[in-house]
Amino acid sequence: xxxxxxxxxxxxxxxxxxxxxxxxxxxxxxxxxxxxxxxxxxxxxxxxxxxxxxxxxxxxxxxxxxxxxxxxxxxxxxxxxxxxx
Ligand SMILES: [Zn+2]
Numbered sequence: 001x002x003x004x005x006x007x008x009x010x011x012x013x014x015x016x017x018x019x020x021x022x023x024x025x026x027x028x029x030x031x032x033x034x035x036x037x038x039x040x041x042x043x044x045x046x047x048x049x050x051x052x053x054x055x056x057x058x059x060x061x062x063x064x065x066x067x068x069x070x071x072x073x074x075x076x077x078x079x080x081x082x083x084x085x
Contacts, residue, residue, distance in 0.1 A: 056080050 054064035
């Protein structure tokens, strides 16, 4: 009887504290939220940079440049023109 009881109780899942996995899940969730926010901010920054901040453009290969260049860093052309709206 004693032996059976030991076998049963070692097989039964004891009421373990469940806050560990829940906490891990929350940490992962908040990490994903954090990463999502950063990716979103980065995306907006890239979009902004590619649209708004290009000040010059190579008229040979149409590479957009964000600073004034004497030569296009892409094709070496000197036909870098300032962008105007
Ligand atoms: Zn070029």
